[in-house]
Amino acid sequence: MATLTQQQIDDLIACRKVIVEPPRKEMTEERGSRRNDMRLTSEDRAHVFPVFMRINSTFQENFSAGLDYIVPGERDRICLLRCNGPHGEHVNEFLDEPDHHVTYHIHTAKAELLEQQKLPERYADITKEYATFEEALRYFLKRCNIAGWEEHFPAIARRSLFDGKGKP
């Protein structure tokens, strides 16, 4: 299992990335969900990041946009960041005071969970950053610092109705 420090995890999420395998122009419908994928690298090409985008076909609020990381030289692939809709409950049961929530949330990789050989993205925070898949994707693309994303997601790039912190 890969070992990364929290600083390394945070830097991998924040580092400038380029799109090397662009997404399809349209999401494809497959076995109950709409799907799209792309592949990124860091600008120096040293790091590879598969990205997945999914929306459930029945429940459009059940969506996910995630940034994975291929650990160099290993067969490990870990999830660094995943933006979810309010699909159901999430619990951070490993905290001293486990918290449950049923709303939009963001999974973020934690180094301590990697060390314990648990899924690093087991930790999730409630978020107010988005309310739809499109808003989540916009937030995700900007947070992951992806160069040129506007070219591949023109509809997302159009100015959001809510341009600030939930204010029109």
Added chain:
Amino acid sequence: MNALEELKHQFNDRVSFREKRPGITQLVAPFYHEDGDMLDIFIEKSPSKNKLRVCDHGMTLMRLSYSYELNTSNKERIFQKIIAENGVNEDNGNLFIDTVKGSLYVAILQFAQAIAKVSNMRHWRREVVRNLFFEDLETYVETEMASYHPQKSYQPISGDADHIVDFCFNSRPRPVYLIGVNNERTARLATITYQHLIIKKQHFVGTVVLESTDALGKRDWNRLLSAVDKTFPSLDDFREHGKEYLNRELV
């Protein structure tokens, strides 16, 4: 007592319900994935008379697809085996069990177990899938490429059992050798084999089929690329372009 009330009683009042859509009830129960997200379990009327349906509306396969695709016949076969053995059906990605009201509790436990097993298929990427890759490659070459008369586990230099290729397509003027690569170990073996043949002044075309371009680190990539003549970046790419490549090389 209706079915949901009875179910809540059977779970010792430790579950609740949420109307996801009219006619679709989401079960809120302490069953979680490894990432802390609750299992997606819904209860609704079944198309079968007097039955209820426990289902996931495609959520299990959607989650699995984040990092694992059922994109080979072997993976699909294993998936179908898992759900069949656990009494679960599939309709275009929707996993479900139809049950009578009195068996709803048991059906939910059974369904939760099946979801967990399907979700755990992603762990197979490192172990079982490694073997599935070579099995799929071998099956493809021996069936779809039979007309090229492949020779399996071939020794390019007679008596030299230390340097073997997975397949030889032997024809004038030069044979085409093929080695499958899915990790650093097999990449290094392929590099060593082809470099040895070059040193021994053998006339051949050295090819590799990768399981995935993710499989190797930068140095292993560089060493492999300097030793081989042709790299197929995936089994799908080999299936798509392998025959036309052999047609060009074996003329």
